[in-house]
Amino acid sequence: xxxxxxxxxxxxxxxxxxxxxxxxxxxxxxxxxxxxxxxxxxxxxxxxxxxxxxxxxxxxxxxxxxxxxxxxxxxxxxxxxxxxxxxxxxxxxxxxxxxxxxxxxxxxxxxxxxxxxxxxxxxxxxxxxxxxxxxxxxxxxxxxxxxxxxxxxxxxxxxxxxxxxxxxxxxxxxxxxxxxxxxxxxxxxxxxxxxxxxxxxxxxxxxxxxxxxxxxxxxxxxxxxxxxxxxxxxxxxxxxxxxxxxxxxxxxxxxxxxxxxxxxxxxxxxxxxxxxxxxxxxxxxxxxxxxxxxxxxxxxxxxxxxxxxxxxxxxxxxxxxxxxxxxxxxxxxxxxxxxxxxxxxxxxxxxxxxxxxxxxxxxxxxxxxxxxxxxxxxxxxxxxxxxx
Amino acid sequence: xxxxxxxxxxxxxxxxxxxxxxxxxxxxxxxxxxxxxxxxxxxxxxxxxxxxxxxxxxxxxxxxxxxxxxxxxxxxxxxxxxxxxxxxxxxxxxxxxxxxxxxxxxxxxxxxxxxxxxxxxxxxxxxxxxxxxxxxxxxxxxxxxxxxxxxxxxxxxxxxxxxxxxxxxxxxxxxxxxxxxxxxxxxxxxxxxxxxxxxxxxxxxxxxxxxxxxxxxxxxxxxxxxxxxxxxxxxxxxxxxxxxxxxxxxxxxxxxxxxxxxxxxxxxxxxxxxxxxxxxxxxxxxxxxxxxxxxxxxxxxxxxxxxxxxxxxxxxxxxxxxxxxxxxxxxxxxxxxxxxxxxxxxxxxxxxxxxxxxxxxxxxxxxxxxxxxxx
Numbered sequence: 039x040x041x042x043x044x045x046x047x048x049x050x051x052x053x054x055x056x057x058x059x060x061x062x063x064x065x066x067x068x069x070x071x072x073x074x075x076x077x078x079x080x081x082x083x084x085x086x087x088x089x090x091x092x093x094x095x096x097x098x099x100x101x102x103x104x105x106x107x108x109x110x111x112x113x114x115x116x117x118x119x120x121x122x123x124x125x126x127x128x129x130x131x132x133x134x135x136x137x138x139x140x141x142x143x144x145x146x147x148x149x150x151x152x153x154x155x156x157x158x159x160x161x162x163x164x165x166x167x168x169x170x171x172x173x174x175x176x177x178x179x180x181x182x183x184x185x186x187x188x189x190x191x192x193x194x195x196x197x198x199x200x201x202x203x204x205x206x207x208x209x210x211x212x213x214x215x216x217x218x219x220x221x222x223x224x225x226x227x228x229x230x231x232x233x234x235x236x237x238x239x240x241x242x243x244x245x246x247x248x249x250x251x252x253x254x255x256x257x258x259x260x261x262x263x264x265x266x267x268x269x270x271x272x273x274x275x276x277x278x279x280x281x282x283x284x285x286x287x288x289x290x291x292x293x294x295x296x297x298x299x300x301x302x303x304x305x306x307x308x309x310x311x312x313x314x315x316x317x318x319x320x321x322x323x324x325x326x327x328x329x330x331x332x333x334x335x336x337x338x339x340x341x342x343x344x345x346x347x348x349x350x351x352x353x354x355x356x357x358x359x360x361x362x363x364x365x366x367x368x369x370x371x372x373x374x375x376x377x378x379x380x381x382x383x384x385x386x387x388x389x390x391x392x393x394x395x396x397x398x399x400x401x402x403x404x405x406x407x408x409x410x411x412x413x414x415x416x417x418x419x420x421x422x423x424x425x426x
Numbered sequence: 427x428x429x430x431x432x433x434x435x436x437x438x439x440x441x442x443x444x445x446x447x448x449x450x451x452x453x454x455x456x457x458x459x460x461x462x463x464x465x466x467x468x469x470x471x472x473x474x475x476x477x478x479x480x481x482x483x484x485x486x487x488x489x490x491x492x493x494x495x496x497x498x499x500x501x502x503x504x505x506x507x508x509x510x511x512x513x514x515x516x517x518x519x520x521x522x523x524x525x526x527x528x529x530x531x532x533x534x535x536x537x538x539x540x541x542x543x544x545x546x547x548x549x550x551x552x553x554x555x556x557x558x559x560x561x562x563x564x565x566x567x568x569x570x571x572x573x574x575x576x577x578x579x580x581x582x583x584x585x586x587x588x589x590x591x592x593x594x595x596x597x598x599x600x601x602x603x604x605x606x607x608x609x610x611x612x613x614x615x616x617x618x619x620x621x622x623x624x625x626x627x628x629x630x631x632x633x634x635x636x637x638x639x640x641x642x643x644x645x646x647x648x649x650x651x652x653x654x655x656x657x658x659x660x661x662x663x664x665x666x667x668x669x670x671x672x673x674x675x676x677x678x679x680x681x682x683x684x685x686x687x688x689x690x691x692x693x694x695x696x697x698x699x700x701x702x703x704x705x706x707x708x709x710x711x712x713x714x715x716x717x718x719x720x721x722x723x724x725x726x727x728x729x730x731x732x733x734x735x736x737x738x739x740x741x742x743x744x745x746x747x748x749x750x751x752x753x754x755x756x757x758x759x760x761x762x763x764x765x766x767x768x769x770x771x772x773x774x775x776x777x778x779x780x781x782x783x784x785x786x787x788x789x790x791x792x793x794x795x796x797x798x799x800x801x
Contacts, residue, residue, distance in 0.1 A: 064712045073724055080728030083745040094741040140600045141768045146740065166594050173599035174763040175738035176610055183597045190595055217549045228557075236727070244720050252716070335716035340454055343723050344461060351465040358556045360528070361478055366468050383555035384525075 044274075047267045051275020052282075055249070059279070069245065069283060073237050074290040081229045082299035093123045095185045098178070101136035101148040102127045108156035110165075110195045117193065118149075123185050137170060146172045147182050159195045226301040231382040232355060234291055234310070235317055236346065238284060239375065242318045243342050245280050246325030251335045263421045269414060277322055284318040285311065304389030312392060313385065316402050317378045323409025330416035355379050374405035430655075433648045437656020441630060442663065451629055455664060458625075459618050459672045463679070466614060479507040480559045482529040482566070485518040486511065490538030496548070499570030500531060505562040519551050528553045529563030601684075601767045611681055612762040613735030615672050619694040620729065620755060622668050623701030624722035626661040631706065631797070632715035654794055658702060665698040666691055676766075684769030690762065693775070696782040697758035703786050706793035734759045754785040 059065055102118075104111045118124045128145065136148040150168040158165035169186060171179040253259035262272060288311055295301035303310060328341060350356050352370045359370040359380075370376050377398040384390040384398075392399070445451055484500060486493050501508050509527055512518050518530035532549040540546040548567055552560035634640035643653055669691055676683065683690070705722065712718045730736055732750050739750035750756045761778035764770040 064714065064717050068717065068721055068724070072721065076724060077728060080732055080749070083732070083743065083749050092743050098740055137600070141764065141770060142774060164594050166596055169595050169597045171597060171599055172768075173601050174612075174767040175740060176613065176734070176763075177737040177741055179597060179599055181741055183595055187595050217547050240720075240724060248716060248720075334450070336719065337450055339716050339719040339723070340450065342720070344457075346723075346727070347461060347465050351468040357469055358559045360480065360556070361558055361562075362468070380555075387555045388553070 044268065044271055047271035048274035048278060051262075051267065051272055052278040055276060055279035056282075059283075069241050070286055070290065073241050074233075074287050075294065077233045077237050078229075078291055078294040078299070081233055082226055082295070093185070094181050095123050096125045098147065098182065099126045099128060099145045100124065100182070101131040101139065101145045102129050103131055103133045103136050103148060103150045104129075105133065105153050106151045106155040110156035110159050111151040113195065114151070114167075114190075114193060118186075118189055121189065123189075140170055140172050141174065146175060146178060149186065156195070226295060226299040227303060227386055228383075229299070230291070230295045230301045230303060231379065231386050233295070234288065234314055235355070235375070235379055235382055236349075237287060237291060238314055238318045239321045239349065240342065240346060241287060242280055242284060242321040243325045243328075243345065244338070245283065246276060246322050247329040247333075247338045247341075248335055249276065250326075250329030251333055251338050254332065255335060269418045269421055273326060273410065273414060273417070276326075277319070280318065280322055281315060284315055288314040303386045305385040305392070309385050309392045313378070313381055316399070316406070317375070317382075319406045320374045320378065320402055320409070323406050323413060326413030327409055327416065330413050330420060332420070349373075349375055352376070353379050374402050377401045430649065430652050433652035434656045434659060437648065437653055438659040438663065441657055441660030445629065445660075445664070448629075451625070454625060455622065455668065456671070458621055459614075459668060459675060462614050462618065463672075463675050466610065467679075477504045477507075478559075478562050480505060480529065480562045480566075481509045481527040482506045482531055482563055483510045483512050483518050483521045483527050484508050485513065485515055485530065485532045487515065487535045488533050488537040492538035492541050492546075493533045495574050496533060496537075496567075496570050499573045500566055503566040503569060505566040505569070515549070522551050522553055525553065528556050528559045531563070531567060610736050611676055611679075612766045613733075613759050615669065615676075615690075615694060615766075616697055616733070616755065616759040616762050617726070617729070617735055618668050618672055619665055619697040619758070620701050621723075621726055622665055623661060623698035624705050624726065625719070626657075626664060626698070627702050627705030627709060628715050628719050628722070630657040630660070631709050632718050636715055650794075650798065654797075658699065661698055661702055662695050665695050669694040681766070683766050685765030686771070689772060689775065690765050693758055693761045693765065693779065693782075696779055696786065697755060700754050700758075700782050700786045700789070703789035703793050706797055707789060710793070710796035710799070729753070729755060732756075734763075754782050757781045 059069075102115055104115065115127065115129075119127050127149075131139070131145075131148070133148070133150055136145065136150075139145050140148060148170040150170065152166060152168060155165045155167075167186070167190060169183055171182060173179045250259060253262065263269075292303075292307070292310065296303075324345075328338065333341070352362070352366060353359070353373055353375045354370060359367065359376050362370050381392065381395050381398040381402070384395055385392055445455070482500075484497060486497050500506065506529065510521070512521065512530075515532050515534075518532050521527045522530045530549075530551040532551070534547065534549065537546055537548070548571075550564055550567055552563050554560050631640070634643065644650060648656075673683065673687070673690070705718075708721065709718055712721060732739070732742070732746060733753050733755040734750060739747055739756055742750055757778035761775040764775055768774075
């Protein structure tokens, strides 16, 4: 078959995919509106947009119990209460009364200044603060403790009004300041790496594997296979169709991220589009392989769910892959999506040129070739069995 | 009334028999909890590792006894693995920029002298795209500095210019549990109830519609209310089974459950009932079972961060907190955490349960009405 004929057939298949897609309002809504909008908006709302900073501890109701009633304890209370991190310090509780309220949602932590606090400080000894926390709130204990420690590390009992802590003072431990270098990125840039990859993987896998499965269940797939169109044209046609959807999704996500949550990617739009499409192609390859295994639509959706869960654990998105141990790390290094997340982070967050990430690109392109080849062989055999 | 109860039981029995005959759905019901816990174990084991070996390079540009002491501490750190000692600051940064290491620690010239006057600093350059690893690098330097102070205090060794922090913060969790990664387990239980509820509605309504059995069911002498309540009770039975399975896994994992088991089951049932109501409403517009499942799974993932599964909603940005407080699931997760960790009684979680119940009571009639219209 000539190349022109092959391309003609592919475009015909892509056109058919579009017609079917256009007629299914739910699919259009889910694929192009709900998934990008829902993921981006919910993540943006949770983390806050770029350029917007907030203190997680600022509005948490915390009881302040002063058993020392000294000048030192008053100055410490003053420095905390006037800081941007503790707006909701509540006085007037006894230690017993405050502890009884802990776990009732009225207060979430109790700071107790024990007797002898001032004496310890004056004698050059290390004084203590007791922090009781409602540890049924995940992450709250660590957050309150680390913020409180920042202030106690730098507390000077001889100073009436504690100075506002600079970023450097906040990072000073035992008299050694830690000057942090390295790219500092806007809050939602990180969210953008997550949303871009997860939405593409989620949508593309269902469109390819679920599409083949739906056609098989409806009986149109068998007709397509026995038509004179080659297996390659069918795969290319479906790929072209999904590439166009992926482009639309990429721009939707970028639009919401940049304009609603003020994400500022440290890279150009072409790099973002290219990486987004590479991720989509890796997923399409896997989608074709799964689609060729003759599974029902429901099984495809279940596989999709587990695949996303799998990615959360192993792809380095939730926890850096170098921190995983044993078999988990091996799985992580074998997954092409690990390299996809890595490439997205290095370009969007650090501004690295995409072509400098040679290994990441090679691995992903290798995965695309491998999965497409596998899918071609599987689909080709199933076609031959059908015709025979 | 007697007939209604009998019909409800008959429909419940039919639903459970149907599930037993569908291996994919049955597998899903059992595999959800196991896979979620599997994911949790992978993540927690990474955090709990005794050593992390995050690769770093160190440039000691001072060469004083103080910088040597700090370098020794960093080398022995459980957080980092010093792969190379470099001679210049630029070399160190270049290693990070090239992606060879995750952090570069630079001890500047004059560090020892500055330490005596309390003005010492160390430069830590990290690849911040590796979020957790870069924090470990800073942690290694922090620990190194603190360790020198501790040794000097305990052994009367060379203290350089370092001093103890004036105030130590001692944290005591109200539950008395050691701080571990467990806080997300109750959230997982809530998530299982949500996913299970969504899955049940797909099985109960959408698939029947696709098979064409739903109109037959509605044309039978069984009242429509009995059909819906039968399906609801089947889902309640499945939620009880899923909750029991999760609690067994929790116990095997070593989690101590303090609260009343009855209240835990009641909470998961209410979470599932609310999810069923929502699922029923959505299913009146989206008819295909696979499309509905995709949508429901897509809706579930953002709940990881917004409904208090992984972290407290109190720590979210104001916008996120507002969304969290408008989601009834948040109250369900909150109640589960209080029951499991704090052993709270009914009065402590009554408000949470009331929100779930009222939300379901408001949504369920709307869902049934919409569902009837599209029948």
